[in-house]
Amino acid sequence: MENKPIRTIFMGTPEFGARALEALLNSDFFDIIAVVTQPDKKVGRGLEPATSAIKKVAQKYQLTICQPEKIRHEVTLIRELKPDLIVVAAYGQIIPISILNIPQYGCINVHGSLLPKYRGAACLQAPILHGEKYSGVTIMKMDENLDTGPILVKKKIKLTKDETASSLHDKLAELGAKLLIKTLKKYIKGGLRPKKQNSRYASYVKMLKKEDGHINWHQSAEEIERLIRAFNPWPGAYGYLTDEGLKINQVLFKLWAVRPQPLKINRYKIGQLFIYENALAVQCGQNALVIIKLQLEGRKVMEVDSFLCGNQSIIGNILK
Numbered sequence: 505m506e507n508k509p510i511r512t513i514f515m516g517t518p519e520f521g522a523r524a525l526e527a528l529l530n531s532d533f534f535d536i537i538a539v540v541t542q543p544d545k546k547v548g549r550g551l552e553p554a555t556s557a558i559k560k561v562a563q564k565y566q567l568t569i570c571q572p573e574k575i576r577h578e579v580t581l582i583r584e585l586k587p588d589l590i591v592v593a594a595y596g597q598i599i600p601i602s603i604l605n606i607p608q609y610g611c612i613n614v615h616g617s618l619l620p621k622y623r624g625a626a627c628l629q630a631p632i633l634h635g636e637k638y639s640g641v642t643i644m645k646m647d648e649n650l651d652t653g654p655i656l657v658k659k660k661i662k663l664t665k666d667e668t669a670s671s672l673h674d675k676l677a678e679l680g681a682k683l684l685i686k687t688l689k690k691y692i693k694g695g696l697r698p699k700k701q702n703s704r705y706a707s708y709v710k711m712l713k714k715e716d717g718h719i720n721w722h723q724s725a726e727e728i729e730r731l732i733r734a735f736n737p738w739p740g741a742y743g744y745l746t747d748e749g750l751k752i753n754q755v756l757f758k759l760w761a762v763r764p765q766p767l768k769i770n771r772y773k774i775g776q777l778f779i780y781e782n783a784l785a786v787q788c789g790q791n792a793l794v795i796i797k798l799q800l801e802g803r804k805v806m807e808v809d810s811f812l813c814g815n816q817s818i819i820g821n822i823l824k
Contacts (some may be wrong), residue, residue: 509535510609510692513587515575517542519557520628520673521593523681524614528591529565529686538568538585540575542596576600589688592646601648609692611646614680616673617643618658620701623651625711625808628676629669633734635726638662639672641680643687645698650708654698657687665764668736714739718761718808721775721823725766726790732759743775743823745800756801757823759786759793775823784808786823 514525521705528534539562544553555563562569572578575595579602582590587607592599593614604611618628619642622683633637640660647653717739719728732741742796745757772778772787779785784795799805 509533510688511535511537511586511588513538513540513582513585513590513607514558514593515540515590515595516558516600517556517594517596518594518646520563520616520677520680521595521614522557522566524591524593524684525558525561525675527681529561533685533689534589536565536567537587540570540572540578540595543571543573561572575603579595579603579606582606585697589692591684591688598650599646604646604648612656612684612688612691613644613646613651613653614684615642615644615651616676616680619644619651619655620703620706622709623706624709626709627651628673629734630709630711631663632667632669632672635730636663639676641676641683643680643683644701651704652706654700656691656696656698657683659683666733668733670737697722711738717741719743719823721786722789725788725793728788729762729764729766729793735755736760745818745821745823752823758799758801758805759795760797760799760805762796763794766793773822776822777819779819784812784819 510533512528514528514536516525525539529536539558541556541558541562544555546552547554559569570578570581575597582603583606589607589609590611592611599611615627617631618638618640620632636658640658642658643656644651645653645656658726659679661679663672687696717735719731719741721743735741739759742756742758744754748753767780767785769780769785769787769792770790774787774789776787777784778787780794785792786795795808797805797807798811
């Protein structure tokens with residue numbers, strides 16, 4: 505291999521990949537010849553176009569930016585760029601084999617969990633949701649299927665008892681960026697051989713939708729507590745509240761934080777709000793949860809103490 509920077513295309517969209525892109529840009533080993541990211545999306549009431557985190561980094565460094573509606577239509581463009589390597593981190597589109605086969609060193613993906621267990625879009629949330637003790641980052645060589653390619657390296661971290669998808673995202677984004685540079689250099693120099701995944705241990709986690717955050721109060725307090733952390737910040741965990749004192753028929757009732765340790769209380773109706781030692785709690789299918797932070801639709805996130813000062817009438821009501 506000649507002593508010249510590796511011609512690299514970076515593909516990604518959200519913040520998770522931004523740190524990986526910055527790490528590549530700060531290494532003389534790589535020459536970022538183009539950045540591919542999703543088209544700007546219109547958000548908010550004014551439907552203003554929103555710039556992705558990856559695009560912001562690319563603009564900062566004055567890089568060539570491509571935002572195709574469908575990456576599969578850009579085979580000719582990618583080939584004309586003559587990349588030695590393509591690096592992918594949460595791009596958001598399936599990359600066809602016609603593009604995967606273009607670079608000499610293939611397409612390398614930064615995956616936000618420990619493969620092969622959680623393949624798919626919601627890999628960050630899944631370990632928290634399912635009560636895993638560990639998560640981590642996997643650097644893998646992509647093939648034509650979803651997250652099935654051979655693994656270059658993976659590194660795990662222990663999940664804390666109050667881990668949320670938000671806190672885990674930041675940890676794994678940082679870990680992935682550091683691991684990526686070291687791994688790519690070793691791989692390109694021939695010191696690392698990809699290892700086939702054992703698909704017997706694989707599962708797929710689908711892309712989250714807003715309605716996935718609707719809490720099933722018949723589940724155990726332990727399951728609901730994990731869901732609240734796994735879906736923080738998006739889509740959020742919520743129920744629906746009806747209350748005459750608030751002059752509402754039904755309002756979204758989001759739970760942002762609860763005590764990790766459930767209460768061994770099972771004497772209320774499922775979903776019912778009650779007071780426990782001056783705190784607001786909710787009865788679950790098995791055991792109960794003490795609420796720390798909540799949010800009513802159209803209002804700010806509040807500590808429960810502040811919320812109860814003006815909303816005592818909700819006590820005894822049942823969340824649906």
